[in-house]
Amino acid sequence: MLDEKISRSLVMLDSFDNVAVARTSISPGAALKCTDGEFLSVDSIPAGHKVAVAHIAQGASVFKYGQIIGQAIADISPGQHVHSHNLAMVDVHADYAPCSQIPEPPTAIEDKTFQGYVRGNDKVGTRNYLAVISTVNCSASVAKFIAQRFPAEELAKYPNVDGVIAMKHEAGCGMQFGGDAHHTLNRLMAGIANHPNVGGFLLVGLGCETGAMGYLLKQQNLIQIEGVIGTDGPGPLVLSMQDEGGTLRTVEAGIAQVSKMLPKVNAIERQTVSARHLSVGLECGGSDGNSGVTANPALGIASDRIVACGGTAILSETSEVYGAEHLLTRRAVSPDVAAKLIERIEWWKNYVAMFGAQLDNNPSPGNKAGGLTTIAEKSLGAVAKAGSTALVDVYQYAEPVAAQGLVFMDTPGYDPASVTGMVAGGANIICFTTGRGSCFGCKPTPSIKIATNTPMYERMSADMDVNAGTVLEGESIVSAGERIFDEILEVASGKKTKSEQQGIGDEEFVPWLVGPTL
Amino acid sequence: MLDEKISRSLVMLDSFDNVAVARTSISPGAALKCTDGEFLSVDSIPAGHKVAVAHIAQGASVFKYGQIIGQAIADISPGQHVHSHNLAMVDVHADYAPCSQIPEPPTAIEDKTFQGYVRGNDKVGTRNYLAVISTVNCSASVAKFIAQRFPAEELAKYPNVDGVIAMKHEAGCGMQFGGDAHHTLNRLMAGIANHPNVGGFLLVGLGCETGAMGYLLKQQNLIQIEGVIGTDGPGPLVLSMQDEGGTLRTVEAGIAQVSKMLPKVNAIERQTVSARHLSVGLECGGSDGNSGVTANPALGIASDRIVACGGTAILSETSEVYGAEHLLTRRAVSPDVAAKLIERIEWWKNYVAMFGAQLDNNPSPGNKAGGLTTIAEKSLGAVAKAGSTALVDVYQYAEPVAAQGLVFMDTPGYDPASVTGMVAGGANIICFTTGRGSCFGCKPTPSIKIATNTPMYERMSADMDVNAGTVLEGESIVSAGERIFDEILEVASGKKTKSEQQGIGDEEFVPWLVGPTL
Ligand SMILES: [Ca+2]
Ligand SMILES: [Ca+2]
Ligand SMILES: [Ca+2]
Ligand SMILES: [Ca+2]
Ligand SMILES: [Ca+2]
Structure with missing residues (x-):
């Protein structure tokens, strides 16, 4: 726990530390104070630099954040500037010592709440968006065009909807099918579709991309409007531009689908x-x-x-x-x-x-x-x-x-x-x-x-x-x-x-x- | 040169070829015709597949596009389907034979013209855009906000300007300073700034990114509104969000700069x-x-x-x-x-x-x-x-x-x-x-x-x-x-x-x- 009673000119990041940080630049001879008592600044300490608050013998560890940041390479007195001239990492080999310093669990806080959107799966959203997710760059413009048709004015009658957003990116093809990039992208797409802040989603792709929607749906087990209360079944979830017949028709189909989803997404209200x-x-x-x-x-x-x-x-x-x-x-x-x-x-x-x-x-x-x-x-x-x-x-x-x-x-x-x-x-x-x-x-x-x-x-x-x-x-x-x-x-x-x-x-x-x- | 007189059911890609491509599916016994004469289809040939138009002995090369695509692994007669069963790449080792087949220069065509935007450097544009170039993802939204303030209606009085566009991307930081990615990105940014289709440009960055604008300007020797006739000097070229004081102020400053540039960009007219x-x-x-x-x-x-x-x-x-x-x-x-x-x-x-x-x-x-x-x-x-x-x-x-x-x-x-x-x-x-x-x-x-x-x-x-x-x-x-x-x-x-x-x-x-x- 941090010490509240230290000098206004120093920030001490942990009560165990033997250095503190100068809030502002400190002149030699300035009076300093820390938990261990009062002392005088020995050196000129620039703002943000470290000053010793205790005697540190050559070879001893220097502590900041309650942790070892290196070893003193000279004897250091309280009030001295601590930097490259008297501090170094002598042993840079990290000792992982797994589980050797597991902290006690913090005292539970039971009474804090917020107003959130409760989904069906114990997840709670802080926002309630409808997401038009582009699976490949080739459909990014179409996803954007769909979302642009639902500006704030248009959504005024859906007060529980934070917006219709296009989730678009530069990837989705030109990658190895089933490779790391493909699987990571699928995980990402599913993470957005299932996100607690997403009340409903629509996937839009081109059709011939490596990041195929069929594989995404199957691998990630995606279902329509996941978490929306009152949805009447899985229904159409994806739009392929090649199936729909190009840009305009896909945008029109997307607008129709979003319009249908909006009342459902709006039906959820914040609760404590x-x-x-x-x-x-x-x-x-x-x-x-x-x-x-x-x-x-x-x-x-x-x-x-x-x-x-x-x-x-x-x-x-x-x-x-x-x-x-x-x-x-x-x-x-x-x-x-x-x-x-x-x-x-x-x-x-x-x-x-x-x-x-x-x-x-x-x-x-x-x-x-x-x-x-x-x-x-x-x-x-x-x-x-x-x-x-x-x-x-x-x-x-x-x-x-x-x-x-x-x-x-x-x-x-x-x-x-x-x-x-x-x-x-x-x-x-x-x-x-x-x-x-x-x-x-x-x-x-x-x-x-x-x-x-x-x-x-x-x-x-x-x-x-x-x-x-x-x-x-x-x-x-x-x-x-x-x-x-x-x-x-x-x-x-x-x-x-x-x-x-x-x-x-x-x-x-x-x-x-x-x-x-x- | 391609042969114009072949059968309507075949596409022959080069007159030297010994195979042609079926335009539509061909039944066995169908009458086919090519430069070497008439013959009958032997096999059923699916659309897009190859049919032999000459005798090809086992071991001989199969030519398509006037080039060797492999060797016959069986004797092939005219009218036979040519595919994996009788064609393979026997020797996949490429012989680069540099400069061994340099084509004659084509007969010059002197009289073809178009209406273009002539820049100062012998470059000619087919479009005349004003580009707001974001050097890092951290300024992508700002570049977009600036460009969005100049929709088509707003540009009606600038008939020679095709639009104000935001060139934005996902990169620009989180990379090694001076590394390959950094240099490639700088080349790209400069390529857009100097592009013949760009009559004027404005660079927008955050300020602390690895892809620093100072380094970009110096390395690529960029100057303001390159190619715009009548510009009155290099003037301000870049906006840094951290210098301007955040999103709104940078957008305002960008709008002012674009407004100033627009008449200059509009002053160029298409010419033959x-x-x-x-x-x-x-x-x-x-x-x-x-x-x-x-x-x-x-x-x-x-x-x-x-x-x-x-x-x-x-x-x-x-x-x-x-x-x-x-x-x-x-x-x-x-x-x-x-x-x-x-x-x-x-x-x-x-x-x-x-x-x-x-x-x-x-x-x-x-x-x-x-x-x-x-x-x-x-x-x-x-x-x-x-x-x-x-x-x-x-x-x-x-x-x-x-x-x-x-x-x-x-x-x-x-x-x-x-x-x-x-x-x-x-x-x-x-x-x-x-x-x-x-x-x-x-x-x-x-x-x-x-x-x-x-x-x-x-x-x-x-x-x-x-x-x-x-x-x-x-x-x-x-x-x-x-x-x-x-x-x-x-x-x-x-x-x-x-x-x-x-x-x-x-x-x-x-x-x-x-x-x-x-
Ligand atoms: Ca993106
Ligand atoms: Ca390509
Ligand atoms: Ca959801
Ligand atoms: Ca981009
Ligand atoms: Ca970071």
Whole structure:
């Protein structure tokens, strides 16, 4: 648990830490205070950089986030600047030590609720969209044309419908039939069709694509308007442009089908449900030096609350977790879960090696200037989003997430690809921290954007939902985290995020498919 | 040159051939006629299948398209069905024999013209778009919002402007800085900015992406409104969302910039220019058994005309040419050009091997049922689009195409990725043959769709521009090819293609980027 009583000029990320982070630049001789007492700054400490809050003998471990980020390569006194000159990762070999540090379950939170759309399968939506899903790029324009015929004005008489959306992408053919890319895409398509935020769906394809609809329907066992109460049978589910006779006829047929589905999708109303139905995808994009100090740890507090409610928090971005994976394996609830994560890390090493590259999550020159010293420290800043609970399962990209608790999904760090995987896995809320200022939104899931610093929050206020830059001005991380948790509950109940207000989210569906484009 | 005097029930693709293709199914005993005389059908020949028109001794070569498609594995008499039972590729090892069969240059055609938009650099556009180019997925929505503010009604006062288009895609970050994917994407972005069909452009990015705009501008030496006559200097060219302060402010700034550019882009008028300014990208998608018999050979005639005019024809789709590449190396104008093609074929073998796959262009069961016997025959059907002239150069994906004559660009067969590469390379017309019925369109280049069969042409008449299925009903391939050539000139002069009429082309910009997504 974080200490609330530290000096306003320092952020201490864990009470076990022997370093703290300078909120603003600190001059030599400034009076500092932490849990262990008062002391004076010895060096000039730039904002975002680390200062020792205890004696650290040469060879001893340096702790931040309650975790080892490296070893002192010189004796360090309280008030001294801690960076590359006196801190290094001496032993970079990770000891996975599976299940060696499984946290106690958090104290259950029973009373938190939101207003959600209850589906037939114990899933609950935070939105109620009708999705026109394009199975291949060749039908992307047709899916868009169908959705465009149902603008907000047209939907005024369906107050429980959040919109008719086209889920379109660049893939679906030019791939090996039955190969990895094909199966991943099918999982993704099914994840959207079955998504708790999707009240009804229509699949549109060209007809001759490798990603054939017949195979998709059979492999994923898709049925019509899954979760819509009162549907009168499976009915027509798919449109093939080649069968319908081209663009115009398919658009007309799609408009007719959507019109028929709309009253059914509208028949569902929000009702009070337990917060255990929240499945929150955690993302960072456009990070800055504050990400690991403000927004990510604050989001970690919110993640812990979600898990305490019985909900699900999804960490992802394997390439950015790299270097801190041993901390997740130690928190894994079983050797099997740890092994799944290690297998994914090994897969990534091979994946990038195929292209003659290697996974490199080392702090960049910009990171170093911002105060990050070691790979573990950088990765911990990303993992901080996930809070402090046990890791209960590991999922492949876009795999349906069934577990309650903290889980990991294997995705790239690239924002739209990562979020697309978590959304396809069932995330009904996305929390997205950003320092430089990403304007990301996605459909069908609302994306809450959390600013790491106040200047960016103010400059981009029409795109940012929560300001965690307040941590640099004295707010505790716990307090910022509680605000994020409150915002999650409000957004889940229908409050529109900034990116929803802006209409963003139709272009950001980006499947990550590994395999040759043929 | 093709023979015009053959029987109406057979298509003979080259006068040197010893097989012809059945236009419709032929019963045993039917009277057939070819250049060498009359004979009777011996077997039942399904439509699209081959029938011998001469004696072929066991071990002798079987010729189709004037090329060897395999060897007879039994003695074959005129009128006999030629397929897997009596034809096989005995020696699959290709003899590249570079430059061994360089065709004579075609008789020059001097008098063909079209009405084009002349740019400052000897390039001529067939359309005059203003492009809002998104450098990364994070700015895709903003680029779209800017373009959406300029619908057709709004552009009525700018009759020389074909539209304001958003060029958006799924990539631009999560890639290695300076790696292959990054360089290819930069080449692509520059290819659109400099495209002859683009009268003015605006680049929009987020700000923190790997595909940084500063690097793009410098590496590709981009200048503002390239090709617009009367521009008053380079001026502001790029918008960064993080600099502008988010979505809304960037959209407003973009609208202001586009408004300022529109009169300048509108100031250019079509004028009469030589057909040598045509650069025609050749594509097939949704092929059927007729593709290699009707539309592709007919498009080959049109390609020969384009080259005779001094224009450029671009063959691509490396994965579908595989198996016939030795025919292109023999037609290469220099050993260097042949070597470039061979290098690309070897690259592809390694590319697919990385994923544990191999290039497999063998006829599928469906192909075999349709009458295709060998890999050479199948590939020749694809290469037939390129006509009979010499191969003058080979280009990397999205590389600017400078040569006049027939060239090859390395692309996947996947339609949107292949066409995106040719368009970025400067293609100002796309000719797209289809049998199953693709509704493909792209921007900023018009796509002429050529049906391989009449039933599909009629069923999808709102999407098809030219019917080459008439070849199965008695029209000669040369005549069908002349019709395609005429259509190219009309479309180049401003006639709208079917996909332009339908508004297709905003979702089909699909960069092919090789490298890990990080
Ligand atoms: Ca997309
Ligand atoms: Ca559903
Ligand atoms: Ca990310
Ligand atoms: Ca695209
Ligand atoms: Ca193709």
